[in-house]
Amino acid sequence: MADTAAPPIAAEDIAVPPAPAEPEYASETLYIQNLNEKIKIPVLKASLKGLFKSYGEVLDVVAHSNLRMRGQAFVSFESADIAKKALKEVRGFPLYSKPMQISFAKSRSDAVVKKLDPSTFDTHKARRLEHKKETRYTNPLKRKFKAKKLAAELDGTSAAPVTKRPNVQMPDEYLPPNKILFLQNLPESVTKDQLMALFSQYPNLYEVRLIPTKKDIAFVEYIDEGSATVAKDALHNYKLDGENKIKITFARK
Incomplete structure (x- = not known):
């Protein structure tokens, strides 16, 4: 009986699984989600700038308190390579106890265009404003709000103007980053x-x-705000003696 054993398989015939694909594109601007909505916008922007500036110049940080943008922000750098490195190393970092979700923004920010391609800035801004105008009330919540506001004005029942809030000292927990x-x-x-x-x-x-x-x-000082922020987020509420939690905030400037 003839030997029917299969011939040995050559190494080049073995299928090798492909390496994980890199993102198809990288932008100079990072889109950040899952931010702590309780943090005031000026404090949040300062914290993000302090955290990311160790990777390179931060051209701009955009964040708003409106319903559509709550818990989100955009951080712009002067190059896509810087943004790529920052995304890789900071993704998941627990800023104010919430791990950040980070991806590349789909379009260039005003700050990036003004820095890298200033000759096209006017055209870029006009397109952005036109897009914003077209989509301003496509959100159902915004349409509902606009309809209620219009009805109140027609009925003469629009709400009285909100009085200005008194100037109070910012709580320790919301102080801007400090080294x-x-x-x-x-x-x-x-x-x-x-x-x-x-x-x-x-x-x-x-x-x-x-x-x-x-x-x-006590006071603990670091070389820069970014390093201080990392230590603060890691050790806040740490039980040094196994019982009492240490409270750590940024020092007032």
Whole structure:
């Protein structure tokens, strides 16, 4: 009986699964979602700029408080390569306790066009405004709001103007990024060496300062705001003594 064993398979005949595909395009602008909606817009913009500026010049940060844009923002850089690196390394970072969802924006921002292709800026802006005008009330919620507002005006029942809110001091939790962190609720037995060991886990630590007359607070300074932000988000509510949670906020400027 003839030998019917199959011939050996050559290495070049073995199918190799394709490598994961890179995104089809990269933009200079990142589109960020799942941001903490409780953070005030000026604070959120400052936090995003402080976080991303370590990758390169941040041309602009766009965020709005309206219903359509709540929890979203756009961060623009001067090149797509910078944006690509930032997307890869920052995606999922828990800014204000919510992991960021990051993708490339579908179109160039005003800041990018003005910086990289200023001769086309007027045309770009005109197209954007025209698109905004065409789609302004395509959202069902906006149509409903516009109809209610119009009906109220016709009935003479439109709401009274909102009085200006009093000027109050911003809570510690919403202070803009700072390279100096303010620590509260520390164990009174804490030492400078303990805090140095804890915060030196994160790069660019510069100094730790204890307050001799107030042992439950301290200041921790980093070289830049981005490094301080990383340490703050990682160690806020950390139980240094296994019981009490450390409160960490940005120091007031």
